[in-house]
Amino acid sequence: MAKFTTSLFLLLSLLALTSTAYSTVAKGSVPSNFVKSSCGVTRYPDLCIQSLAMYSSLIQTSSKQMAQTALSVSLVKARSAKAYVINMSKAKGLKRREYQVVKDCVDNIGDSVDRLSKSITELGRMSQGKEESFMWHMSNVQTWVSAALTDENTCVDGFAGRGMNGKVKSTIIAKITNVAQCTSNALALINRFADKH
16 A cells, blocks of 8 residues: 555656646746756657656756656556556457457556556665665666566567557557657666666
8 A cells, every 4th residue: 555655646746747847848948958868878868858858847967866757757658558458448349359469458558557666666765875775676676667668568569460450559559659668768767877876
């Protein structure tokens, strides 16, 4: 219950900050140099800047906060994608194979959500004080985020082939690919935080 409460608090904090931070960004402010330079280590730097610029005032120049924020953004997107895929699994006219692939994707994205949630909690437990403790927590975070990324890619891979409905296939792939790209960026930022420690 404490893990859920912590994750919920982080998500609600991000959502609250989004409304005020977005208005600042929308009025023409430039993302902080720290966010830009940090996003330079990611595989999808434009997406990184777009999704994290609004949190510049929260992140400041903290590599840990950058990693936590990136993870939280990824989790929000993963939860949204999970709800979307669940909804798509109830669409009428799905063939048996299509239904099974969508159902498998629901399971995969559900696992991804769980792993991202655990990672946020674990990252929050890190203390800069003890090296062994830091490395143990960091190893857990890196393992879970890597596994979440694998889950997301497995979902997308399930739609390979021609036997799938075009609309179902394309919309789910687009949603999950966006989540996977955010998760990949979060992992790069986590690794950057670990290297700086």
